[in-house]
Amino acid sequence: MTYKFSKRVPQGDTDAVGDILKVAGDPKVMSFAGGLPAPELFPVAKVKQAADKVLDEKGPAALQYGSSQGVPELRDVILKRLEVEGIHTDTDHIMVATGSQQSIDLTGKMFIDEGDAVIVEDPTYLTAIDVFRSYGAKFVGVDMDEDGMRMDSLEQALKDNPNAKLIYTVPTFQNPTGRTMTLERRKKLVELADKYDVMVLEDNPYGAIRWEGENLPSLKSMDTTNHVIYMGTMSKIFSPGLRLGWVVADPKLIKKYTMMKQSADLHTDSLAQYVCAEYFKENDINDHIKAITALYHKREQLMVKAIDKYFPKGVKHSNPEGGMFLWVMVPGVEDSQKLFDAALKRNVAIVPGDPFFGNATIPGTFRMNYSNTPEDKIEDGVKRLAEAIEEVMSVSATK
Numbered sequence: 575m576t577y578k579f580s581k582r583v584p585q586g587d588t589d590a591v592g593d594i595l596k597v598a599g600d601p602k603v604m605s606f607a608g609g610l611p612a613p614e615l616f617p618v619a620k621v622k623q624a625a626d627k628v629l630d631e632k633g634p635a636a637l638q639y640g641s642s643q644g645v646p647e648l649r650d651v652i653l654k655r656l657e658v659e660g661i662h663t664d665t666d667h668i669m670v671a672t673g674s675q676q677s678i679d680l681t682g683k684m685f686i687d688e689g690d691a692v693i694v695e696d697p698t699y700l701t702a703i704d705v706f707r708s709y710g711a712k713f714v715g716v717d718m719d720e721d722g723m724r725m726d727s728l729e730q731a732l733k734d735n736p737n738a739k740l741i742y743t744v745p746t747f748q749n750p751t752g753r754t755m756t757l758e759r760r761k762k763l764v765e766l767a768d769k770y771d772v773m774v775l776e777d778n779p780y781g782a783i784r785w786e787g788e789n790l791p792s793l794k795s796m797d798t799t800n801h802v803i804y805m806g807t808m809s810k811i812f813s814p815g816l817r818l819g820w821v822v823a824d825p826k827l828i829k830k831y832t833m834m835k836q837s838a839d840l841h842t843d844s845l846a847q848y849v850c851a852e853y854f855k856e857n858d859i860n861d862h863i864k865a866i867t868a869l870y871h872k873r874e875q876l877m878v879k880a881i882d883k884y885f886p887k888g889v890k891h892s893n894p895e896g897g898m899f900l901w902v903m904v905p906g907v908e909d910s911q912k913l914f915d916a917a918l919k920r921n922v923a924i925v926p927g928d929p930f931f932g933n934a935t936i937p938g939t940f941r942m943n944y945s946n947t948p949e950d951k952i953e954d955g956v957k958r959l960a961e962a963i964e965e966v967m968s969v970s971a972t973k
């Protein structure tokens with residue numbers, strides 16, 4: 575049977591990232607590949623208490639169909655978190671989504687027609703690339719350095735693509751690089767969005783997990799012209815399994831998002847929304863975020879220390895001040911997949927750089943995750959990975 579798929583469905587049967595994550599899930603393999611939070615910190619007992627209370631007190635509402643814009647109690651919780659992030663708004667500006675992933679998907683559906691330019695950081699979150707590609711986007715990659723997206727390159731991209739529909743950015747502890755955009759660049763980005771009249775999709779799943787440096791204002795908090803759509807999520811500060819995210823935008827846009835969400839899934843899981851709101855009422859999320867931050871910092875320090883001890887000379891890495899990832903650049907290596915293959919031979923998994931680019935890739939790059947590896951395993955994994963890098967570098971040097 576030959577299926578007559580729409581253009582949105584990926585061509586061919588290869589699922590490179592799925593294959594990587596599958597092998598990374600093998601218990602023999604030490605995985606620095608995934609992007610999973612540390613499961614030992616999930617507040618299981620407290621969520622159980624919250625769930626019991628919700629079912630006792632508002633069981634029928636929690637099990638019933640609900641509002642497409644989201645349960646009011648949860649939108650109040652989100653409003654308070656936005657205050658902490660310097661975004662002063664009201665609940666009309668908020669829609670609950672089924673994770674940030676749905677916010678990205680609905681944004682693609684709302685703004686992108688076949689052939690529209692979408693401006694992304696080079697590299698960027700790979701599943702956002704998949705979404706925008708499914709809507710027919712043409713990618714325009716903008717260089718980054720350790721201070722985030724370069725504004726001279728962004729302005730050039732805007733001049734070259736006057737009809738660009740969207741700038742997608744993860745300004746803080748970016749996935750995959752762990753880099754953070756400076757305050758100066760944030761201000762410039764908001765200014766450019768207004769000047770060239772292009773929408774910005776600001777994706778901020780990691781911003782609260784900071785162990786070093788100063789908190790920086792979100793783009794949304796500086797936006798006075800409604801060019802910024804902001805997305806947040808419970809996934810990295812609470813639980814990804816609950817699938818709770820949010821979009822913050824002008825109420826006119828929120829209305830459209832809500833209509834698009836109705837066609838996608840009617841509304842986000844009511845029980846999950848009530849349980850989350852109840853958990854936030856009874857517990858201080860900031861204490862929980864502190865525990866997450868302390869653990870990830872410890873793991874990141876161990877990883878960086880081992881990298882600096884074992885990786886061959888010339889290999890560079892980012893130095894995140896928070897979040898879950900760091901980015902490695904190996905000189906002289908043309909094919910990032912070779913790094914993955916050599917690491918896997920030694921039972922270590924990383925994500926090679928290629929899928930994080932909309933178009934041309936930066937060769938010899940890969941992403942490492944530290945949030946999900948126990949402290950006593952990190953050094954051994956990095957040491958084996960160092961041997962793999964050395965092997966690939968020496969083969970590349972003899973070519």
Ligand SMILES: Cc1ncc(COP(=O)(O)O)c(C=O)c1O
Pocket residue numbers: 609672673674675676699744749777779806807808809814818819
């Ligand atoms: C940058 C970025 N955006 C969005 C998501 C999706 O998160 P959610 O679990 O909220 O759908 C992720 C997940 O890893 C991410 O890294």
